[in-house]
Amino acid sequence: MTDTLMPYDEALAQFEPVLGLETHVELGTVSKMFCGCPTAFGAPPNTHVCPVCLALPGSLPTANEMAIESTIRIGLALNCSIAGWCRFARKNYFYPDMPKNYQISQYDEPLCFDGYLDVEVDGRTVRIEIERVHLEEDTGKSTHVGGATGRIQGADYSIVDYNRAGIPLVEIVTKPIPGTDRLAPEVARAYATELREVMRSLGVSDVRMEEGSMRCDVNVSLMPRGATEWGTRTETKNVNSLRSVERSVRSEIERQAAILADGGRIVQETRHFHEDTGLTTSGRSKEEAQDYRYFPEPDLVPIEPDPEWVARLKAELPELPSVRRRRLQADWGVSDLDMAAMHNADAFVLVEATVAAGAPAADARKWWMGELARRANEAGTTLAALPITPAQIARVTELVASGALNDKLARQVLEGVLAGEGSPDDVVAARGLQIVNDDGELSAIIDQVIAANADAADKIRGGKIAAVGALVGGVMKASRGKADAGRARQLILDKLGVTE
Amino acid sequence: MSLIHKTAAELGRLIATGETSSVEVAQAHLDRIAAVEPKVHAFLHVDPDGVLAQARAVDERLAAGERLGPLAGVPIAHKDVFTTADMPTTAGSKILEGWRPPYDATVTQRLRAAGLVILGKTNLDEFAMGSSTENSAYGPTRNPWDLTRIPGGSSGGASASVAAYEAPLSTGTDTGGSIRQPAAVTGIVGMKPTYGGSSRYGLIAFASSLDTPGPFARNVLDAALLHEAFSGHDPMDSTSIDAPVPPVVEAARQASVDGLRIGVVKEFGGDGYQPGVLARFQEAVDLLESLGAKVVEVSCPSFTYALPAYYLIAPSECSSNLARFDAMRYGLRVGDDGTRSAEEVMALTRAAGFGPEVKRRIMLGTYALSSGYYDAYYGSAQKVRTLIARDFEAAFHQVDVLISPTTPTTAFPIGERADDPMAMYLADLCTIPSNLAGNAAISVPCGRADEDGLPVGLQIMAPVLGDDRCYRVGAAVEKAFEDRWGGPLLKEAPAL
Numbered sequence: 003m004t005d006t007l008m009p010y011d012e013a014l015a016q017f018e019p020v021l022g023l024e025t026h027v028e029l030g031t032v033s034k035m036f037c038g039c040p041t042a043f044g045a046p047p048n049t050h051v052c053p054v055c056l057a058l059p060g061s062l063p064t065a066n067e068m069a070i071e072s073t074i075r076i077g078l079a080l081n082c083s084i085a086g087w088c089r090f091a092r093k094n095y096f097y098p099d100m101p102k103n104y105q106i107s108q109y110d111e112p113l114c115f116d117g118y119l120d121v122e123v124d125g126r127t128v129r130i131e132i133e134r135v136h137l138e139e140d141t142g143k144s145t146h147v148g149g150a151t152g153r154i155q156g157a158d159y160s161i162v163d164y165n166r167a168g169i170p171l172v173e174i175v176t177k178p179i180p181g182t183d184r185l186a187p188e189v190a191r192a193y194a195t196e197l198r199e200v201m202r203s204l205g206v207s208d209v210r211m212e213e214g215s216m217r218c219d220v221n222v223s224l225m226p227r228g229a230t231e232w233g234t235r236t237e238t239k240n241v242n243s244l245r246s247v248e249r250s251v252r253s254e255i256e257r258q259a260a261i262l263a264d265g266g267r268i269v270q271e272t273r274h275f276h277e278d279t280g281l282t283t284s285g286r287s288k289e290e291a292q293d294y295r296y297f298p299e300p301d302l303v304p305i306e307p308d309p310e311w312v313a314r315l316k317a318e319l320p321e322l323p324s325v326r327r328r329r330l331q332a333d334w335g336v337s338d339l340d341m342a343a344m345h346n347a348d349a350f351v352l353v354e355a356t357v358a359a360g361a362p363a364a365d366a367r368k369w370w371m372g373e374l375a376r377r378a379n380e381a382g383t384t385l386a387a388l389p390i391t392p393a394q395i396a397r398v399t400e401l402v403a404s405g406a407l408n409d410k411l412a413r414q415v416l417e418g419v420l421a422g423e424g425s426p427d428d429v430v431a432a433r434g435l436q437i438v439n440d441d442g443e444l445s446a447i448i449d450q451v452i453a454a455n456a457d458a459a460d461k462i463r464g465g466k467i468a469a470v471g472a473l474v475g476g477v478m479k480a481s482r483g484k485a486d487a488g489r490a491r492q493l494i495l496d497k498l499g500v501t502e
Numbered sequence: 503m504s505l506i507h508k509t510a511a512e513l514g515r516l517i518a519t520g521e522t523s524s525v526e527v528a529q530a531h532l533d534r535i536a537a538v539e540p541k542v543h544a545f546l547h548v549d550p551d552g553v554l555a556q557a558r559a560v561d562e563r564l565a566a567g568e569r570l571g572p573l574a575g576v577p578i579a580h581k582d583v584f585t586t587a588d589m590p591t592t593a594g595s596k597i598l599e600g601w602r603p604p605y606d607a608t609v610t611q612r613l614r615a616a617g618l619v620i621l622g623k624t625n626l627d628e629f630a631m632g633s634s635t636e637n638s639a640y641g642p643t644r645n646p647w648d649l650t651r652i653p654g655g656s657s658g659g660a661s662a663s664v665a666a667y668e669a670p671l672s673t674g675t676d677t678g679g680s681i682r683q684p685a686a687v688t689g690i691v692g693m694k695p696t697y698g699g700s701s702r703y704g705l706i707a708f709a710s711s712l713d714t715p716g717p718f719a720r721n722v723l724d725a726a727l728l729h730e731a732f733s734g735h736d737p738m739d740s741t742s743i744d745a746p747v748p749p750v751v752e753a754a755r756q757a758s759v760d761g762l763r764i765g766v767v768k769e770f771g772g773d774g775y776q777p778g779v780l781a782r783f784q785e786a787v788d789l790l791e792s793l794g795a796k797v798v799e800v801s802c803p804s805f806t807y808a809l810p811a812y813y814l815i816a817p818s819e820c821s822s823n824l825a826r827f828d829a830m831r832y833g834l835r836v837g838d839d840g841t842r843s844a845e846e847v848m849a850l851t852r853a854a855g856f857g858p859e860v861k862r863r864i865m866l867g868t869y870a871l872s873s874g875y876y877d878a879y880y881g882s883a884q885k886v887r888t889l890i891a892r893d894f895e896a897a898f899h900q901v902d903v904l905i906s907p908t909t910p911t912t913a914f915p916i917g918e919r920a921d922d923p924m925a926m927y928l929a930d931l932c933t934i935p936s937n938l939a940g941n942a943a944i945s946v947p948c949g950r951a952d953e954d955g956l957p958v959g960l961q962i963m964a965p966v967l968g969d970d971r972c973y974r975v976g977a978a979v980e981k982a983f984e985d986r987w988g989g990p991l992l993k994e995a996p997a998l
Contacts, residue, residue: 060585060704103825295871300710
């Protein structure tokens, strides 16, 4: 059964949305949260396991100090208070991908709490309040084989990979976000984007949504315009890209509006987002709230961060993305509009890296937002996913600046790099794309062109210097674009005995 | 005197000097096991060839000049909750029948490194839940003093093996009294170290905040030597205390109470206590005074609430600790016929694999932790726990150690309390407070009850990390009583 949707504008005319986001970020620590197993992604199934993360009888957890430090840094970057004393707690429920059948998490004593993150949407700053940042462990990964849906229901059998079990996971929970109105989808996306940038700047996670190292659960509820009491919310999972964050909010608003307008009620439940349709479908009902029987984890001692240490971590925080963006915008002399365009295209980090690799900001932006954006669009992929690095772009701009390439040749070089022909220098060499700088070769071409365009040559000799353009065009054509146009112009004028 | 009747300290010395070998000592104990196991049933696993191979290896290490500890070459029996990489580990449960751990517990590993030879794995109440060893899935262990009676529990195989001369030493675990009570009812020494003083890594958990590995021996010095051999900080157990092991061996050798202040816990005694137990306890009090100790009565009013608090905290933790036994990765699997869901297989396995007492405690704990009940049950129990710790703290401002009977009664007949969990739980009345507060406590023999001739234990409780005081007072009591009795109490046990 497909859900009825109400067109977005109509839904917003009748209802106000309230958002909430719970984001899980896998920390990039070398070892797991409670044992020494490696965390590297992509190893053969069940090879990064030990008695602790398999929950063999008798094994005990010991907390990863690096993970605690990373969590505190995240909390500080999100303007949170840091607990002076807090404990891990057990969240009890049975599921085959959770070896202990409880997850070590935090309950009423999170490591970080009461913070905020400012995001820019449509030229205005929206402050997202952070309720808590806590540390927990990831579960194993179940694969359900057979059946139509890939879900556990109807599967023939399931297999579990425990490599992921015990990887440190930070959960960042916002307070409810009212007042976003029709910008709710964009706010949700902007928050997830900004959060990802913060994680990157801290260097605590690779935050790859497609690999699941950052996962967003999006809560949405609607209330009739003018109402003061919030409606029943749903929690959408399986939101695996920034674009999906935005789409899932929009689709859930449209779905809930249709139900409410029809006199129905929203069921409190988990829903799953589907990339292909852009719709959510019903998952587990939360009406009969599961009782997780939380209690303080007796196998671990409380965490008591030394205030001096926390102060030092705070002092050593890197420049945060919003601050950095403001600084770089000034450095680069870029308009607000261009900054927003770069941000929306996810090009900012790439441009920054390209500048860091030595390219002028204007050139770096020009290539990423122009030629490369066009090619990414054609290929149906993202800028970051293009098989080209900021360093390679920087090299291309260097070749153009030195006169070895012009823009037209540079585009061919980029095409070659994207086609897997190697580095920019490899492509230049293999395709023979250098500008012709050899005056002898150029001189021969010019002589041919002058001979073939005697009329134009005469006009120039007669003082009509503007006519030189036609001859330069001829040289460029004859050299198949490889000539240095400026040099060619000078040589033509010299040969014709004209000075400017 | 035959090898099996010697103390562990003496065996260690004879092996070190080459007067005997580890192989000879192991063989003597294997012979004893073969002779008496059909009656006692202390062991769940013994592999004679493996034992002799270990003993030969230790003899070779010693011959090669390797310096091992004072117990090198001495045999030991491990309670079957410590993982052993070369032997099955069952926790006395069907759900782990035949499971072979891929790793050694820290206690196991440290004692191997010290050159002790593992005779086998001893019987216990399933997952250490019980006071009689009747809750074992593999049948009860019998008390060497009277084969119709229980050897205590949950470490009943451990106590019986030492009392029956099948092993000179054994390990146990004490969550609510599971070392001290079996030691008391079999006439031997059993020590619960300070919580965190001995590593829980590789100990199959019952109640994490209470479980404490400790030693059994036939005398106080042997217990201290074993205590010292496996104790100390372990980075694999984050609740392990990073402090030096208290000087327990030195204290056991000191064996003096002169000038010590000793407190008698006022709340332990009266109704429910067997007269013979109270009589022997009073004798011990008088003895301590005669040895130069100053004995006073001390009130610990919160101790009255220890038992109910314990029966909320321990089951709560166990309900979570035992969740991992789900048939997915190891152990028993029931009903996996290709048609059932994982959830159904988990439920069928747990229904078939756990015994009634384990199920009772899982249900109790699940209930106590439930939303809406947590504060009233688990929360209140934790508050009681704090009060008990404060009672101890206040008491230890007045006295150096506290004493009480270890258990209210002597060993009861097998089957007598099997259907009455409340009566069974009362066996741990005097031992539970030290588990809740995490302090050290020992049980040493103090004679036999007049009415049944069975052993009675004296409990000596010391502050956190005051383990040495238990040994010091215990050894003084032992020495004075043995002078009076003309040897160890165990000499009076009937021949098997």
